[in-house]
Amino acid sequence: MKRIISVVFLAVICANPMFAQQKRTTTPAQQKMDNFINTLMSKMTVDEKIGQLNLPSSGDITTGQANSSNISKNIKAGQVGGLFNIKGVDKIKAVQQIAVENSRLKIPLLFGMDVIHGYHTVFPIPLGISATWDMDAIKKSARIGAIEASASGINWTFSPMVDISRDPRWGRISEGSGEDPYLGSQIAKAMVTGYQGKLQANNEILACVKHYALYGAGEAGRDYNTVDMSRVRMYNEYLPPYKAAIDAGSASIMASFNEVEGIPATASKWLMTDVLRKEWGFKGFVVTDYTGIPEMIEHGMGDLQTVSALALNAGIDMDMVGDGFLNTLKKSLAEKKVTIEQINRACRLILEAKYKLGLFDDPYKFCDPTRAAKEVFTPEHRQVAREIAAESFVLLKNNNNTLPLKKSGTIGLIGPLADNTANMYGTWSVAALLDQSVTVLQGLKNALGNNAKILTARGSNFLADSVMEHRYVNVHNPTYKRDSRTEAELIKEALEVAKKSDVVVAVMGEGSEFSGESSSVTNIEIHRTHYSEGHQTTKIYEDGDQDPSGRSAQARQYHNPDIGTRPN
Structure with a gap:
């Protein structure tokens, strides 16, 4: 009898999608994309593949500087996969032109920005808009943010932030959706859907759920700090919003700075591969946070080559600002510290995101100079922002x-x-x-x-x-x-x-x-x-x-001794 129960229990566990890696379903559209990317990658050198994993900051270069900057030299050499902190159709088009006209394989770039709670039309901060408990309104705010950002040339937002936090001392608590995993999950879905739509129109942009994982649970509310909790608590209280965003189709996810179980999230294979890809079936790409790879050096994880290899091995696909992938992965490949399969995996995922955005068909899809005047900071958008703000008052x-x-x-x-x-x-x-x-x-x-x-x-x-x-x-x-x-x-x-x-x-x-x-x-x-x-x-x-009809998404804590005593 005991043996039968054990076998049945094992069968149930193995059948659960959380414990079995999801297989990729091949559709005609998927096959077409695979064929295109296979052909493209067959032409790419190792340096060009590694280049797709590099995400530098533009410094918001001006149009006149675009062709003569150091970044432009790297773009021409195929050593840049995307840029962030650049906005404006003229500037973005000038940089995109370098990629598609002056690089060997003419691979277009991603252009990212932190479009957190609106673009020119600004909505309540995330903790404020969460108090509406109105998913249609929250989705609409993300939709308007995507419309306005894309009219300025941006095709990727580093949002939504879905970190659950129960410590008001944390400096970024205002950027999240509060303390409740159910509310946070619903908001994550609404935001991702609002940003991305079907990723077909030129006003739909890639979402990037952040900061994976447990970034809001740092000890004593200190930023980048240690996170130490049981996996039971992780799965029940902190991980659900990330999974909800992934289930909603988030195209990318950002790794967090903090450590989990003694390992920086950026180097955690358990988080980035075992949970994210094998349990949850995530098919998008993972980008580090700003200098997330080199910051591991200061925490005793090794030199730049070592921490870069750790990140790639864990499942990181794109290096934001760190230059670790760009400057060390080829050496690590020669020394067998990383494999070509890992580099190919990361490169393919970046190329897939660009393909899904339609950039290979039209690299200037988000560079229509006529859109901004008609679609940015419009009276209609401002009226929606006022209505949503009114809903958020508690x-x-x-x-x-x-x-x-x-x-x-x-x-x-x-x-x-x-x-x-x-x-x-x-x-x-x-x-x-x-x-x-x-x-x-x-x-x-x-x-x-x-x-x-x-x-x-x-x-x-x-x-x-x-x-x-x-x-x-x-x-x-x-x-x-x-x-x-x-x-x-x-x-x-x-x-x-x-x-x-x-x-x-x-x-x-x-x-x-x-x-x-x-x-x-x-x-x-x-x-x-x-x-x-x-x-x-x-x-x-x-x-x-x-x-005032809002309901607070965060327990009211009046004094320091209250912290942690009034959750949910």
Whole structure:
């Protein structure tokens, strides 16, 4: 009896697709692509194959520099598979022209960018839009992001970020969808579908789910830190959104910086091959994060040649900025540290992505100079962004029925960022138009007209320490100007405004520079300089005409001791 049960159990396990590598289904379209790529790869030298695995940053080169830059020399030599951080049809077309007219095999390039929550039309940050719980709206935001980015020549976005995080100290928590694996999975599907569509039209771009894996679970919320958890917890709480994105057809995935089970994710064969390809059947390509390969050197994994070989052996296909693949793989091949089959695998996957985008049929597919004027930052797109933003508002408290605000009386607006354009868009809004930003002050004026009086006060500087304030705010935010008055003088002004006001709207919290890489914090409480800005804090929709309907995607944690005690 025991033997029969064991055999049946083994049969069930083997039949489960999570435990069996999925076989590739051959269709006429698949066969046509395979034949094309087989023919192309038969003509490629080892150097050209390795070149397809190289993803440098463009430095946003200008059109005039395109043909004379160092990058152009590598493109002509077939040593570049794609570029990122370049936007604009004229510039991208000039670079693409080098690839398809001046390189030996005329292989087109991918052009990537972090289109995270919109392009010129900016939507709420990912943690904010998650509060809508509206998958149609989230999909629509990705669709508009893809339309606008592709009209600027971009054909690949490093999004969505689906990292589950339950530690608000982590600097990139605002870039994800919160703490819940089910919600995160649904959002991952919606975003991938919105970006990619069917990958046929010139406004559909490659998605890249990131950061695989467990990037949001670093110890103490510290970026790039160790992740140590059981596989049971991984599979139940942290891995589902990655798999959901892959099931939705994500064309690419980005490796994370952190280590998992003592091994950097970039060098983890268990993550990149065993789970990703064998269990989940992922058929796209894997790109490192920025300098993900050479950063392993500092962590004692070996020299550049060693860590590059480790990454390729693990299942990495494309090296972002590191130059490790480009400069060492041929030597590693000669020394039998990597195999030609591994290089061929990675090269084929990059070429397949380009084929699916239609770049071999039309390398200038995303370079139509007439699209931007008609499809970027349109009134229709901005209206959708406003509607989605309205859905994302979460009402935490409404003491004494303060909301909705009456469009009459005197309103006090207090805070150092109440009239600051750069901080309206949030983190990772790389293509936002700052001159088009509407501040809280301007928004209130637009909504109230002459029906109410608005009094303003600074209340405080952003930080008490002017040196730290310059380091973290003014470096990337030239629109912010420090007030030379003392803290006591600023608070006195704020109190005077509050006394004269029927209600106070206090604009407090972090600037956008306090989110992102290397922006983890030790204290989640609001900065002390903001505590005395007013008697009452109110968050409102611009004209008060819509009820806040959002539901938070992250457990509310008020003080450091709460961290980790109120999940989900």
